[in-house]
Amino acid sequence: KDMLSQIKHLRTENTTLLSESQYLSVEKKELQDETSALEAEIGRLQNEVKAREAETNLDLNLAPPEIQHPEFASHNNYMRLPASEHAFQDSQIMNPAYVFPFSSNSQVYPAPDATKSTATPTSTVKKPQPRYPTPN
Known part of the structure; x- marks a missing residue:
């Protein structure tokens, strides 16, 4: 009986173990498929980056090209673009910022009227001594 129960x-x-092995085989195949898809995507993106680099051909050692736009030809200030003013105006529109104190103690942050009524503290700043004192 003992032998039969062991069998x-x-x-x-x-x-x-066979079902786990089959599960792991399926998982391994899925991971290999994902890896090959990601490698293909990486290759495509690298080719796209290389194509964009070839299009831009940035050489910082060369002088910038002359402006060919007629609307800029009459202006002396070549660095100022009309779109820059519009972008500056849009950048000034921001959401409000809220500041919350860490402490709920109201004495830590006195009201503006309370600061006027308190006496100003005496200054402890001393006149600096000369580095090379002159003999008297």
Whole structure:
């Protein structure tokens, strides 16, 4: 009887291991497919970056090209673009910023009227001594 129970236990363990093995094989294949898809995407993006680099041909050692636009030809200030003023105006529109104190103690942050009524503290700043004192 003991031998039969061991055989039965080993068969169930074998079945469990086979199902886990099949599951791992499927997972491994899915990961390989994902890896190859990601590698293809990386290759495509690298080619796109290289194509954009070739289009821009940035050489910082060269002088900037002369402006060919007729609307800029009459202006002396070549660095100022009309779009820059519009962008500056848009950048000034911002959401409000809220400041919350860390402490709920109202004495830490006195009201503006309370600061006027308190006496100004005496200054502890002393006149600096000369580095090389002159003989008297």
